[in-house]
Amino acid sequence: MNAPTELKTAYFAGSLAYLEALESPRPSPPPDPRPAGAQPDAEVAAFCMPMLAQVGVLHLIEAWRTHGFHSADLDPLRLHEPQHLAELDPARHGLTADDLDQEFEVGNLGGPARDTLRSILSRLQSAYGGCLSAELGHVSDPQRRGWLQMRLEGPCPLPLTAGEQRGLLVQLTAAETLERLIHTRYVGQKRFSLEGGESLLPLLHEIVAWAPRLGVAEIGLGMSHRGRLNVLQNLLGRSVFDLFRSAHDDTPVDGRGGDVKYHQGFTAQVAGPHGSVRVALSFNPSHLEIVSPVVEGWVRARQEALDDLERNRAVAVVVHGDAAFAGQGVVMETLNMAATRGFTTGGTIHIVLNNQIGFTTSDPRDTRSSLYCTDVVKMVEAPILHVNGDDPEAVVRAARIALEYRMAFHADIAINLICYRRLGHNEQDEPMVTQPLMYRAIKGLPSTRERYAQRLMGEGVLRDAAEADALVEAYRQDLDAAPIAPPLPTPSQWDTFRHKTWRAPGETAVARARLETLGQALAQIPAAPFTLHPRVMAVQASRRKMASGEQALDWGMAELLAYASLLEDGYSVRLTGQDSERGTFSHRHAVLHDQNRTERDRGVFVPLQAMGQGRARFNVVNSLLSEEAVLAFEYGYAGVASADTLVLWEAQFGDFVNGAQVVVDQFIAAGETKWGRLSGLTLLLPHGYEGQGPEHSSARIERFLQLAAEDNMQIVQPSLPAQFFHLLRRQMLRPYRKPLIVFTPKSLLRHPLAVSPLEDLASGAFQPILDDDT
Structure with a gap:
C-alpha cells in the first residue's frame, strides 16, 4: 500500500x-401526554x-x-x-x-x-x-473532515525529538541572522525582509524534508518578494557568490536586462533525512499572485513528463501574502482550476505569509470583506490551518498535516501563517508613520528565534543563552567561509536553443502521400452506432476531399494536418482555450461528439490522439472562462515542455487577450531579457474588423509591436492555410524557441479565395511576406 x-x-x-x-436529520420527539405544567417524575x-x-x-x-x-x-x-x-x-x-x-x-x-x-x-x-487550529466547517466531505480532526485531536504522531528541536532553532537562526547580516552590510538596500515571519523557513523545510517520504520527487515553489532572498539562501542553498553579487549589482553577467534580486528564481536538489527532492522556485514579477498559475502549469508539465498519472511525484507549493491573496482576482481564477481535467495538479499547498499588513494598509475593514484572508479557498472546500508564527513547533506540525492531506486526498489545503512584519514594506520605509498601533506592539517584541531559544532552555534542550548565541556565530562563520566564486553553469534542455537567429531554417514540408494518409485519418467517421451531427458530417466529408486533393484545404484542415504531422514526428501538442475543441468559429472540430450518447464520458472521438509516435500526445482542452490564469498556466507549462511540445493558447476573440495583459507584458515579452527564460508558447488571437463591434474585432496588433524588441517574440498574421501549416511546424522544427503571436482570421477561415492546394503543404516553407501578384 x-x-x-x-x-x-x-x-x-x-x-x-x-x-x-x-449530520442526519433528527426525528421530532413524540408529544408529551402529561398535562401542562406537570413535573416529571x-x-x-x-x-x-x-x-x-x-x-x-x-x-x-x-x-x-x-x-x-x-x-x-x-x-x-x-x-x-x-x-x-x-x-x-x-x-x-x-x-x-x-x-x-x-x-x-x-x-x-x-x-x-x-x-x-x-x-x-x-x-x-x-x-x-x-497556537494551531483548523477551519473545517466548509468542508462537506465527512471523510476529509474526519481525517483532519483525527490529526488535530489526537496526540502529535511524531513529536519532535530534542535533536529536531535544535534543528528547528538552527533554521530560525539562519533566517534571522541572514536578514540582520544583509541589513548591516548593505544598509538601506531593499530586500523585503522576512523578519517577523521567520517561521516560513522551517515550514518550507518541513515540507521539503517530508516530501520524499511520501513519494514526492519534485516541488514547484512560487512566492512573491517577501522573504525570497532567505528562501534562496537558506532553503535552496544558492551560492554565497550570487547572494552578495546581487546585493552589489543586479545586472546579469550575460548582458541581459536582468531583474531585481528579489524576483530571481532558482532550482536545487535539496537533501533531507528521507531523501532528496528537486525544488524549483519560479521567477516572479512584481505583479502579486500572477506566479500562482505559472507554478501550476510548471507542475502539470512535470507530472506529464514523469508519467505521473496519480499526481504524486510533483507537487505545487505557493506562498502568498495576506493582502494579495484576498485582493487579487487571479487567485480565484487559479483556485477554479484546481479540479478541472485540463489544469488540475492534484492539489496545491497554499501558505499565506500573513503579516497582517499590505504595504501601509492593515485595517481589515480596508483590506477585505471577509473575516480571514484565507476565506477565498472555501470556494474549493480547501481546509484552512491557522497557526501562530511565533510557535515554530505548531508551524512544523501544520506543514506535516498539510502535506499528508494533499497526498491523501489530492486536493488543495491552506496554511494561514499568522506573523508580523518587523520592518517597513521595504527597508527604506518607516511604518510608524501610518501604523503606530501595530508598530508599538512590534517594538521590543522578542524575535521568534529568541522566544524559541528561551522555550528550549526551559525544557532543558539548551543549557543556556550562550549555546543559542553560538548558533548565530556559527552561521555567520559559515557564510564568511563559503567560496566567493561564481557557480558552474547547470546544463539545460534549453541550451540547444540559445543564441540562435530567427532566420534559422526549418524543413516544414511534408510528403504528399503522407499528407493524404494523415488527412484521411483526420476525416474518418467513427463506426456505428456513433452518430455525428449533420453539420459535422458535412465537414468530415469535405475533409476527405481535401485529403485526396479533390478540394483545396481550408484553415481548419491545414491546422489539423500541422498537428498530425508534428505528432508523427514525435512532438506533443497541447491546445487550450475557451472553445478550442470545436473552435469559436466552428472551424476546427478536433473533438467529435456522438449525438446519441447517454453518458458524459462516452461518445467522444479525437482523431489526433491516435497519431502520436513514441511519447507524443495530443491534448485539446476547453478551458474555464479565464484569460489571465489560463495563459499564465500555459506559460508555466511551456517553460517545461515547449522544447518538445507545441503549446498553444487560443483567445475566444483576440480582443480578450488584454484580460491577460500582465502575462503578456511580464512573462511572454520580457521573460527572456529579465530572467533568461526561453519559451515556445504560441498565442492564437482571432482578429479582423468585420462589423462585430469594438470588443470582437481587434487583437491590438499595435500593442504587440510596441512590446517587440531584441528578437523577444515572433508576430505573424498569416492569410493562407499553407502559411499557417508551415508556421506551426516551424515553431517546433527550428532550433529556435521564442513566443509566437499569431493573428488568426475569422471570415477567412471559410473564404473561397483563402484556401491552399495540398501541394503547398508538400513543398515550400513559411514566407515572411507574400507578394501580391495582381
Whole structure:
C-alpha cells in the first residue's frame, strides 16, 4: 500500500459513521401526554438528565470543531484577541459545573473513548484553542473532515525529538541572522525582509524534508518578494557568490536586462533525512499572485513528463501574502482550476505569509470583506490551518498535516501563517508613520528565534543563552567561509536553443502521400452506432476531399494536418482555450461528439490522439472562462515542455487577450531579457474588423509591436492555410524557441479565395511576406 493510501485509510470507518449520524436529520420527539405544567417524575429525571448531558457533550465537541479556531491563540502581536463564542460555552449545551468530573462518551474525538468533561474540555482547547487550529466547517466531505480532526485531536504522531528541536532553532537562526547580516552590510538596500515571519523557513523545510517520504520527487515553489532572498539562501542553498553579487549589482553577467534580486528564481536538489527532492522556485514579477498559475502549469508539465498519472511525484507549493491573496482576482481564477481535467495538479499547498499588513494598509475593514484572508479557498472546500508564527513547533506540525492531506486526498489545503512584519514594506520605509498601533506592539517584541531559544532552555534542550548565541556565530562563520566564486553553469534542455537567429531554417514540408494518409485519418467517421451531427458530417466529408486533393484545404484542415504531422514526428501538442475543441468559429472540430450518447464520458472521438509516435500526445482542452490564469498556466507549462511540445493558447476573440495583459507584458515579452527564460508558447488571437463591434474585432496588433524588441517574440498574421501549416511546424522544427503571436482570421477561415492546394503543404516553407501578384 502506498503512502497516500495509508494516510487516507488511517481514518477508521467508525468515525465516518459517527459523523454521518450527526449530520442526519433528527426525528421530532413524540408529544408529551402529561398535562401542562406537570413535573416529571424523579425517576424519569434521573434517567433523562445523564442522556441530555451526553448529547450536550457531543454537541459541544462539534461546536469546538466548527468554531474553535475563533478562540485560538493565533496572533503574535495580540492585536486580535481570541473570541469567546457562546457556542463554545458548556452551559450553552446544557452542561453545568456538576458535570465537570462526570465521564461521558466522546464519539470519535481523538483519545480515550470515555473521559470526564473537564478532560474533554482540555483536549478540545489543546486541539483547537492553542497556537494551531483548523477551519473545517466548509468542508462537506465527512471523510476529509474526519481525517483532519483525527490529526488535530489526537496526540502529535511524531513529536519532535530534542535533536529536531535544535534543528528547528538552527533554521530560525539562519533566517534571522541572514536578514540582520544583509541589513548591516548593505544598509538601506531593499530586500523585503522576512523578519517577523521567520517561521516560513522551517515550514518550507518541513515540507521539503517530508516530501520524499511520501513519494514526492519534485516541488514547484512560487512566492512573491517577501522573504525570497532567505528562501534562496537558506532553503535552496544558492551560492554565497550570487547572494552578495546581487546585493552589489543586479545586472546579469550575460548582458541581459536582468531583474531585481528579489524576483530571481532558482532550482536545487535539496537533501533531507528521507531523501532528496528537486525544488524549483519560479521567477516572479512584481505583479502579486500572477506566479500562482505559472507554478501550476510548471507542475502539470512535470507530472506529464514523469508519467505521473496519480499526481504524486510533483507537487505545487505557493506562498502568498495576506493582502494579495484576498485582493487579487487571479487567485480565484487559479483556485477554479484546481479540479478541472485540463489544469488540475492534484492539489496545491497554499501558505499565506500573513503579516497582517499590505504595504501601509492593515485595517481589515480596508483590506477585505471577509473575516480571514484565507476565506477565498472555501470556494474549493480547501481546509484552512491557522497557526501562530511565533510557535515554530505548531508551524512544523501544520506543514506535516498539510502535506499528508494533499497526498491523501489530492486536493488543495491552506496554511494561514499568522506573523508580523518587523520592518517597513521595504527597508527604506518607516511604518510608524501610518501604523503606530501595530508598530508599538512590534517594538521590543522578542524575535521568534529568541522566544524559541528561551522555550528550549526551559525544557532543558539548551543549557543556556550562550549555546543559542553560538548558533548565530556559527552561521555567520559559515557564510564568511563559503567560496566567493561564481557557480558552474547547470546544463539545460534549453541550451540547444540559445543564441540562435530567427532566420534559422526549418524543413516544414511534408510528403504528399503522407499528407493524404494523415488527412484521411483526420476525416474518418467513427463506426456505428456513433452518430455525428449533420453539420459535422458535412465537414468530415469535405475533409476527405481535401485529403485526396479533390478540394483545396481550408484553415481548419491545414491546422489539423500541422498537428498530425508534428505528432508523427514525435512532438506533443497541447491546445487550450475557451472553445478550442470545436473552435469559436466552428472551424476546427478536433473533438467529435456522438449525438446519441447517454453518458458524459462516452461518445467522444479525437482523431489526433491516435497519431502520436513514441511519447507524443495530443491534448485539446476547453478551458474555464479565464484569460489571465489560463495563459499564465500555459506559460508555466511551456517553460517545461515547449522544447518538445507545441503549446498553444487560443483567445475566444483576440480582443480578450488584454484580460491577460500582465502575462503578456511580464512573462511572454520580457521573460527572456529579465530572467533568461526561453519559451515556445504560441498565442492564437482571432482578429479582423468585420462589423462585430469594438470588443470582437481587434487583437491590438499595435500593442504587440510596441512590446517587440531584441528578437523577444515572433508576430505573424498569416492569410493562407499553407502559411499557417508551415508556421506551426516551424515553431517546433527550428532550433529556435521564442513566443509566437499569431493573428488568426475569422471570415477567412471559410473564404473561397483563402484556401491552399495540398501541394503547398508538400513543398515550400513559411514566407515572411507574400507578394501580391495582381
